[in-house]
Amino acid sequence: MFLVASDYDRTLASEENGFILSKDVAEKVNNFVKKYPFVVVTGREKRFINILAKGLKPTAWILENGSFALMDDKEYYFVENDWFNLRENIIRKLDEMGIKYSVGKVIIYLDNAVHLKNKIFLENASIEWNRSDGMIMPTYINKGFGLKKFLQLINFKGKTIGIGDSENDINLFKNVDYKVAVHNALKEIKDIADLVLDEDNGKGVSKLLDMILTGEIYKVIKI
Template identity: 60%
Template sequence: MFLVASDYDRTLASEKNGFIISDEVKEKVNEFSKKYPFVVVTGRERKFIKVLAKGLNPTAWVLENGPLLLIGEKEIHLVDEDWFEIRESIVEKLEKLGLRYSIGKIIIYLDNVGNFSNKLRFDCARVEWNRNDAMIMPKNMDKGKGLLELVKILNFKGKIIAIGDSQNDIPLFKVADYKVAVANALDEVKKIADLVLNEENGKGVISLLEMIESGNLFKKIDIN
C-alpha cells in the first residue's frame, strides 16, 4: 500500500492559471483518491483552497505548511498554545521592518520578501520559503512533520510517494520513501528527487498517477 502526498502551488495547479486547479487534474485526483490515499500538502490556508481547488476531494489536506490538518470537515491544529504569544511578538518585528503580512489560523505569510531573508530569522520560530514567499510557523513544524502526524491519524502503514517543486517541499521529501519533482521544479528539488517528470504542474501529477495505476512506476523502483 502507498500514499501520494502532493504539493499544490506549481505542482497540482499552475501559476499561469492563477493557481486555480484545472478540471482535468481535479477529475484525475478525485478518481485516484477513491482507490488510493492522496493527500494535498500545501502552504495555503483553507479559505483560499476552497476557492482555488473547488471540487477537489483528496483523502485529506495538510494546510498552512504543516500545522493544520483537514480530514473531511474536521480540523486538527498541531500547535502549542504559547505559539500565539510568540506569533504576536514576531508580528511586531515585521511591522517595525515595514513588511506586509497576513495571518492564517496558525502561521504568518509574507509575499515576495526574498530580499529580506537575512532579517527573517527567529530563534522562536521556523521560516520556510516557497520561491520568494516566506511562511513563519512553529519551530517544530514543517510539511513533512505535518504529513507524519496525519499518517498516524489515518493509521497508514505503507510507503509515501511525495511530489513537489519548491524549497518548502524538501521537508516533505525527507519523510517520503520515493520523491518526485515536476518538470518546473527548482533545481535544488530536482537534485534530490528519485524521479523528475517530463511534464509541468498538474500534467506532471496526472502522469505520475497514471504510472502508479499502470504499475510502470513500480517497475523502476523498489517500493512495494
C-alpha cells in the same frame, strides 16, 4: 498500499493559470482517491484553496505548511498552544519593522519578501521560503512534520510518495518513502528526487497517478 502527498502551487496547479486547478487534474485526483489516499500538502490557507481548487476532493488537506490537517470537515492541529502567544510578539516586531504580512490560522505569511531574507531574525520561530514567499511558523513545523503527524493520525502503514517542486518541499521529501519532482521543479528538488517527471505541474501529477494505477511505477522506482 500507496499514499500520495502532493504540493499544490506549481505542482498540482500552474502559475501560468493563476494557480487555478484544471478540471482534468481534479477529476484525475478524485478518481485516484477511490483506490488510494491522496493528500494535498500546501503552504496555503484553506480559504484560498476553496477558490483555486474547486471540485478537488482529496483524502485530506495538510495546510499552512504542515501546521494542521483538514479531513472530513474536522481540523487536527499540530502546534503547541504557546505558539500563539509567540506569534503575537512576532507580529508586533514585524509592525515595528514596517514589514507587510498576513496571518493564517497558524502561520504568518510574507508575500514577495525574499529581499528580506537576511533581515528578519526570530527566536523560537523559523521562516521557510517558497521561492519569493516566506512563512513564519514554529521551528518544528514543516510539510514533513505535518505529513508525519497525519500518517500517525490515520495509522497509515503503506508506502508514501511525495510530489513537489520547491524549497519547502524538501522537508516533505525527507518524510516519504519515494520522492517525485514535476518537470518544472527547481534543480535542487530534482537532484534529490527518485523520479523526475517529464511533464509540468498537474500534467505531471496526473501521469504519476496513472503510473501507480497501472503498476508502471514499479518499473521506474525501486519499490
